[in-house]
Amino acid sequence: xxxxxxxxxxCRRLREQVVGARIVEARVVRCGTPAIERLAPGRRIxxxxxxxxxxxxxxxxxxxxxxHLRMSGDxxxxxxxxxxxxxxxxxxxxxxxxxxxxxxxxxxxxxxANVLSVAQVEALDKxxxxxxxxxxxxxxxxxxxxxxxxxxxxxxLMNQRRVAGIGNIxxxxxxxxxxxxxxxxxxxxRPSRLAALYSAIVSVLRDAVQSTFIAYSGPGEFRDAxxxxxxxxxxxxxxxxxxxxxxxxxxxxxxxxxxCPGCQR
DNA sequence: AACACGACCTGGTAGC
DNA sequence: TGCTACCAGGTCGTGT
Numbered sequence: 535x536x537x538x539x540x541x542x543x544x545c546r547r548l549r550e551q552v553v554g555a556r557i558v559e560a561r562v563v564r565c566g567t568p569a570i571e572r573l574a575p576g577r578r579i580x581x582x583x584x585x586x587x588x589x590x591x592x593x594x595x596x597x598x599x600x601x602h603l604r605m606s607g608d609x610x611x612x613x614x615x616x617x618x619x620x621x622x623x624x625x626x627x628x629x630x631x632x633x634x635x636x637x638x639x640x641x642x643x644x645x646x647a648n649v650l651s652v653a654q655v656e657a658l659d660k661x662x663x664x665x666x667x668x669x670x671x672x673x674x675x676x677x678x679x680x681x682x683x684x685x686x687x688x689x690x691l692m693n694q695r696r697v698a699g700i701g702n703i704x705x706x707x708x709x710x711x712x713x714x715x716x717x718x719x720x721x722x723x724r725p726s727r728l729a730a731l732y733s734a735i736v737s738v739l740r741d742a743v744q745s746t747f748i749a750y751s752g753p754g755e756f757r758d759a760x761x762x763x764x765x766x767x768x769x770x771x772x773x774x775x776x777x778x779x780x781x782x783x784x785x786x787x788x789x790x791x792x793x794c795p796g797c798q799r
Numbered sequence: 800a801a802c803a804c805g806a807c808c809t810g811g812t813a814g815c
Numbered sequence: 816t817g818c819t820a821c822c823a824g825g826t827c828g829t830g831t
Contacts, residue, residue, distance in 0.1 A: 536824065536825090537824055537825095540824075564808095587825080602825080602826085603824095603825090604807095604824090604825045604826070605808090605823070605824065605825055605826095606808090606809080606810090606823080606824085606825095621809085640808090640809095641808085641809055641810065642807085642808045642809045642810080642823090643807085643808055643809075644807065644808060644809090644825070644826090645825095646825095646826090684800095684801080685801080685802090689802090692825090694825095694826085701824055701825070702823095702824055702825085703824050704824085767824090787802080787803080787804095788803075788804065788805090789823095789824095789825090790822085790823090
């Protein structure tokens with residue numbers, strides 16, 4: 535479910551709601567280290583940031599809570615001690631009369647959460663490629679990395695060490711917008727095509743962040759409220775919106791890849 | 800080094 | 816209806 539745009543939407547909502555709040559109790563059923571129960575209570579949430587697909591909640595005392603939603607995770611605030619989903623995995627109760635709590639919900643329980651030191655956050659940061667919507671992500675840097683790789687373009691885009699935050703859906707959509715075949719070895723693309731790919735990464739993600747944030751108003755919303763129009767993902771055998779050719783599905787790295795054989799070369 | 804594949808989990812759905 | 820098989824937006828470890 536969550537790639538960069540969805541994680542960004544989750545972060546923005548959470549930031550509005552919880553920065554400044556104090557955690558009074560933590561319960562971990564699955565998906566997180568038990569250390570969270572010991573280390574989180576008593577700390578104030580100082581920030582909520584996104585790095586790639588990671589959510590980093592800065593806590594007072596120099597720690598950070600690192601949450602990765604993986605395939606089916608979601609993170610949101612409930613109030614009034616109201617019912618939490620059966621698949622809630624982590625509860626962070628917040629101080630105050632409204633009895634609010636941050637919930638990590640994940641039916642598949644694949645999400646992961648850890649308490650990190652400053653040094654560990656730095657290591658996490660170093661292990662990820664540049665943020666595609668930041669100034670760190672330049673055309674030169676992208677082209678240099680791409681030229682040194684023989685990976686199929688799709689797999690390169692999904693590699694978090696190359697660019698942070700792109701997953702299976704947006705890799706497919708980016709390649710469609712750049713009109714590049716997903717199996718093309720990225721290092722053999724002409725400079726003009728690499729430039730087109732770079733531009734497509736930035737524009738697709740920028741558009742998706744915008745529309746996803748508008749659509750995402752609460753728990754589970756982005757699961758159904760997909761307002762970013764997907765041109766190829768999930769559209770096997772349907773006609774291409776540009777040329778009318780039938781969208782194809784292949785498997786790369788064990789994941790489905792959708793593309794238009796007419797538009798993408 | 801680069802790739803394929805299984806493991807981690809649960810739930811939804813297409814097809815028989 | 817009820818079963819089975821496959822599929823799912825991610826990442827890691829292992830093996831070739």
